[in-house]
Amino acid sequence: MKFSFTKMHGLGNSYVYVDLFQEIMDESKLSAIARQVSSINTGIGSDGLILIQPSEQADLGMRIFNKDGSEGQSCGNGLRCVAKYAYEQGIVQSKQFTIETKANIVDAKVAVENSCVELVTINMGKPILQRNLIPMVGALTEQVIAEPFTVNGIQLNVTAVSMGNPHAIFFVDKLKETDVLEIGPLIEKDDRFPDGVNVEFIEVVSPTEINFSVWERGSGVTQACGTGACASVVAAILTNQVSKNEEITVHLPGGDLYIKWDNHDYVWMTGDAETIATGVYYASI
Numbered sequence: 001m002k003f004s005f006t007k008m009h010g011l012g013n014s015y016v017y018v019d020l021f022q023e024i025m026d027e028s029k030l031s032a033i034a035r036q037v038s039s040i041n042t043g044i045g046s047d048g049l050i051l052i053q054p055s056e057q058a059d060l061g062m063r064i065f066n067k068d069g070s071e072g073q074s075c076g077n078g079l080r081c082v083a084k085y086a087y088e089q090g091i092v093q094s095k096q097f098t099i100e101t102k103a104n105i106v107d108a109k110v111a112v113e114n115s116c117v118e119l120v121t122i123n124m125g126k127p128i129l130q131r132n133l134i135p136m137v138g139a140l141t142e143q144v145i146a147e148p149f150t151v152n153g154i155q156l157n158v159t160a161v162s163m164g165n166p167h168a169i170f171f172v173d174k175l176k177e178t179d180v181l182e183i184g185p186l187i188e189k190d191d192r193f194p195d196g197v198n199v200e201f202i203e204v205v206s207p208t209e210i211n212f213s214v215w216e217r218g219s220g221v222t223q224a225c226g227t228g229a230c231a232s233v234v235a236a237i238l239t240n241q242v243s244k245n246e247e248i249t250v251h252l253p254g255g256d257l258y259i260k261w262d263n264h265d266y267v268w269m270t271g272d273a274e275t276i277a278t279g280v281y282y283a284s285i
Ligand SMILES: N[C@@H](CCC[C@H](N)C(=O)O)C(=O)O
Pocket: 013, 064, 066, 071, 072, 073, 074, 075, 076, 077, 078, 165, 166, 198, 216, 217, 218, 219, 222, 224, 225, 226, 227, 228
């Protein structure tokens, strides 16, 4: 089996994109293909696989598979790349259009220079804060805001936010590499999160700036996570650590994202998206 692909990244969070307007893929093989293309040694090397596909509800749709083959409901960096691809390849003609994910339908807006998309803004929808919808077990409170959370004997406080996919956010005084590498994988698979969880460690720099690191569910450490950046800004506002209704700059290992939670309603994400390469992949499946 072979198929054409485009490799793209949003702040270093890279995926292999397959355009299902052009290609046909066997549903039963998607998970295995995601694992295969993600391998740096025997595949292309990426954080997973993203399918760009027709949609009945929106202008186009996307599906995201993590490095381990599990399917996620949404992907912020992926959405910006899909928006760039859709505009540059003529799937859409307007600079404003909608994209359907497993989680919701989002609005995308592209800023174009010399026919190239330079910047993408996505209305990511409203964050979900209800504990059972994150989902997270326990019934201490309906929302999970700075709740004591002990892991491996380490006492932390968790704020849980879903952007269509689950995020557990931990505020720390100073970011350390060991947080994501050692504690991240333990929390990802902690029983308190029945569907697993993306894990963010956040250092607040100023009322309009945060530093960010992530252990992604299904992919491990990545250079950036768009839904994670949105969830972290929501968590920082809920815990009164950054300004409300202002654009917050999120410094991720791969670069900056600009996030605004509009009057406790919609979350807006602005950032860039880059094309790395195109080619034909020969799958050994
Ligand atoms: N990198 C992504 C999120 C990808 C999915 C996530 N790992 C999950 O399983 O929920 C982003 O940019 O949002």
